[in-house]
Amino acid sequence: MKIPKLCLLTGAFLLIAVTGSAGALASPALVKEKQCHTCHRFASGPAEKEQSAPDLFFAGDKFQKKWLENFLQHPETIRLTGHTRDPGFLKGTPHTGLHPVLNPEEARQMTDYLMSLKTLKESPPLNLPALSKGKRVRVKILFERDYSCIACHQSYNLTRQPRGGVSGPSLIDAGNRLRPEWVYQWLKNPKAFVEQGRMPLYHFDEETLKRLTQYIMFHKKDDPGK
Ligand code: HEC
Numbered sequence: 001m002k003i004p005k006l007c008l009l010t011g012a013f014l015l016i017a018v019t020g021s022a023g024a025l026a027s028p029a030l031v032k033e034k035q036c037h038t039c040h041r042f043a044s045g046p047a048e049k050e051q052s053a054p055d056l057f058f059a060g061d062k063f064q065k066k067w068l069e070n071f072l073q074h075p076e077t078i079r080l081t082g083h084t085r086d087p088g089f090l091k092g093t094p095h096t097g098l099h100p101v102l103n104p105e106e107a108r109q110m111t112d113y114l115m116s117l118k119t120l121k122e123s124p125p126l127n128l129p130a131l132s133k134g135k136r137v138r139v140k141i142l143f144e145r146d147y148s149c150i151a152c153h154q155s156y157n158l159t160r161q162p163r164g165g166v167s168g169p170s171l172i173d174a175g176n177r178l179r180p181e182w183v184y185q186w187l188k189n190p191k192a193f194v195e196q197g198r199m200p201l202y203h204f205d206e207e208t209l210k211r212l213t214q215y216i217m218f219h220k221k222d223d224p225g226k
């Protein structure tokens, strides 16, 4: 049988269209079963609707595996006023009360899947040492005074009490939650991950980028800090 060229071409386009979207849908059945995709995006590209939860298509770049597995079993509020583009934002309604809770086996499977979602082409290990106390005090001044990060983010003060603004995600457990490599890339260019976010673009020099990353990684709930 002779197939007209046009048909072949259309067929090829259809195949691309189908496999293209299949890429986005190639998530485990668990995502569908738990309806994660109704709130979160698992693939990049233009948002189809107003998003109600943070994007997860770079979860593997962003999160520490251990934290993620635990969060899926015990979700906690990170954005104290809700997700930035969530309609509940100004009403100050945190949403984790609605969040699905996975059992340990589901959490393990989901964590493996989420950790495979990456957008950074390369993210060489940073291996930044912890800041000395003296340096930390200096970076704290950058964080609080020079760049006003604290206006939008909760962080620890010198006596390890949380304080700061709530319009951005809390950084209180960032040292357990986020990968330093991702924090560094985020501070370099947040738009590379969240196109229409509200985090300012700062154009830091290399030294400042590293210092701020070290400072953020110092924030750990379970570590008394020295
Ligand atoms: C009803 C909407 C909804 C559903 C369904 C939902 N989530 Fe969420 N999720 C949220 C919101 C809102 C947040 C932000 C919570 C916060 O920051 O306090 C969140 C946060 C997260 C985070 C942390 C993201 C970050 O950047 O801090 C992960 C990981 C996550 N969800 C995974 C999942 C998985 C996996 C599923 C399916 C099992 C799921 N979520 C289902 C609304 C939802």
Ligand code: HEC
Residues within 6 Å of the ligand: 084, 143, 147, 148, 149, 150, 151, 152, 153, 167, 168, 169, 183, 186, 187, 194, 196, 197, 198, 199, 200, 202, 212, 216
């Ligand atoms: C005007 C408010 C604002 C200021 C000032 C600000 N941020 Fe943010 N930041 C945000 C918002 C909002 C997000 C969440 C992403 C989004 O929706 O754009 C964010 C995200 C982040 C994240 C990623 C956290 C996560 O879990 O997704 C880090 C790390 C961060 N900011 C660090 C900083 C540092 C360091 C500074 C100062 C140099 C700073 N921010 C200044 C609003 C701000």
